[in-house]
Amino acid sequence: MNTTVGVIGGGQLARMMIPAAVNLGIELRVLAEGEGMSAGLAAVQVGDYRDRDVVLAFAESVDVITFDHEHVPQEILRELVSRGVAVHPGPDALLYAQDKLLMRQRLTELGLPVPDWARVETAAELGEFLAGHGGRAVVKTARGGYDGKGVRLVSHEHEADDWFAALAEDGNAGALLVEELVDFRRELAQLVARRPSGQIAVWPVVETVQKGGVCAEVIAPAPGSEGRLEQLAADIAVRVAEGVGVTGMLAVELFETSDGRLLVNELAMRPHNSGHWTIEGSTTSQFEQHLRAVLDLPLGATDARDPWTVMVNIIGGPGVGALSERFPAAFAAHPSVKVHTYGKAPRPGRKVGHVTAGGSDLDDVVYQTRATAAIFQD
């Protein structure tokens, strides 16, 4: 039984794998981008994940390679696989988390519901798409976007000229992804885990509330999702996981349209912010499940432990020093709320922690979590 998991990337997702690893008794090694990263409490080696030799040497010390982010270059991932290293998720799957154009193309091939989209290489092509979609659209860079970066709402064909120019300068025969502006009621996220041998586990679908392109809150389960919506979301996510061959955690971000359809927005092939509620809120957290899945161990139960669980992110603001300065006030006022901080210096807009609470009264749980997060943000 191989139980040393190597995580490439030392951010908060790797950090939150540590408690799960300690509890089970699984050894975790982290290849971090720098000193003092969030996951610094695990056995950490510092090195550049874009450096082939660094990654190959790191892989020698572990039984399976997984990730805190999706940025490891395909050629390095493929060399690992060709050398017999277990890599989960593998390069064939990760490709679709790395490149949004390929993702849209693959999901369309699989017959999954997605917004109208097109690959555009020129302002003229963008203009053509705008003309066919009411004059407004969302333009995305195929690679490198996250938390609202690389995403732009446009209403004129020349509003992406800088991105076209940057793609041209790269000597990259690149293109942008343009998508219809979906008239959505709300955003949902569906988490699933999949083992290499095929077993899949599905959590309840959740509602995610974004502010400024960044996830602010998650409500589990999504209010009113019982029945049709939860079935539909689970079905879509399972089809994505199997169709793309994901191993480990998969988060499928969804739009619920005002006419009741679900459309796939984004994919993440790793533990995801929309699943932090599972640490306390589900019998098996997404972090424990990710470790089980990448080690091809039987998956744990994914039921919710409370009727409602709410997670609110702590976003760094200008006036916030060390988050621990706020522990006395937060703990005294909210003894039932679980506080997580990531060991990151607060900066405006940066996710530096989150809080979670559960209970049977959704209004109260929302109040408790928002009030606690506010103590760390004012």
Add this chain to the structure above:
Amino acid sequence: MNTTVGVIGGGQLARMMIPAAVNLGIELRVLAEGEGMSAGLAAVQVGDYRDRDVVLAFAESVDVITFDHEHVPQEILRELVSRGVAVHPGPDALLYAQDKLLMRQRLTELGLPVPDWARVETAAELGEFLAGHGGRAVVKTARGGYDGKGVRLVSHEHEADDWFAALAEDGNAGALLVEELVDFRRELAQLVARRPSGQIAVWPVVETVQKGGVCAEVIAPAPGSEGRLEQLAADIAVRVAEGVGVTGMLAVELFETSDGRLLVNELAMRPHNSGHWTIEGSTTSQFEQHLRAVLDLPLGATDARDPWTVMVNIIGGPGVGALSERFPAAFAAHPSVKVHTYGKAPRPGRKVGHVTAGGSDLDDVVYQTRATAAIFQD
């Protein structure tokens, strides 16, 4: 806000503080007895806790000192305090966890219910106690006992002669503790946490099942304890915590007598095996609460998350190799049971892990946990 906690001792109790520390964002440093200890995933320094210079140097790097065990010598603890180091629990309290004779004396002074006891220095004195208590009694060494070691059931005054001889050889003007053999229905344990500033948090009283002097199972709450028993147990533990001045976690092991009284058996001033169920079973685990308490932070809510939570220890047996070899069978059969292993090599009688499950059907929860633990023990 000081948030670096130094733990003296690198066993599983220190190990289980790691997830709580990672989640909150508290830095943990461990002074371990050797390489490869259970808590090896934290920032570990290896050194002898009986060496004054080692402990003083370790204390320099942290904001507060706490413990995985109660064995640090009093003179070192007192030097730390005299140098202004925050030590929780402090030497005045720890004394009563280190010396069972002093503990019995103090609890008697406080008017707390304890078994009949005496300090005996000779076989004749032991014989006198036996004569007054139906010819049978329990003899305990004042120091160094745990998990059934240093405890002996005797029915003749010469059955502790070897211990008297050892005390004499030590040049120690020592004595043994002798206690009446309590006619108990069952054993209970009451966990409380206390901050230096006085706040106390109380968990539901639990039933503990011992096998061969070692804790085998814990049922939370103790069946039938609702009402009188839970009040009585909580009251006793709060009086102990305040009377002895404990800071951090306190576990009070209790006998429930066949005539419905509660008597204090043993004290532990640290997270305790009887509280492992709180990791999943309570809103705040004993490990998180211990960190909050020793940092003098407001304590978390201690309610149980399920009607019943059961914890069963994994005890090493002769045929068991690496525990992880049993993960596939255990995880496949029991997806709702949480498995904890401590990174210790299994040896007969050694606690190497535990499993926990919760639910509303006690019989089912007992079955699930026992069956899971058995997979790691056969």
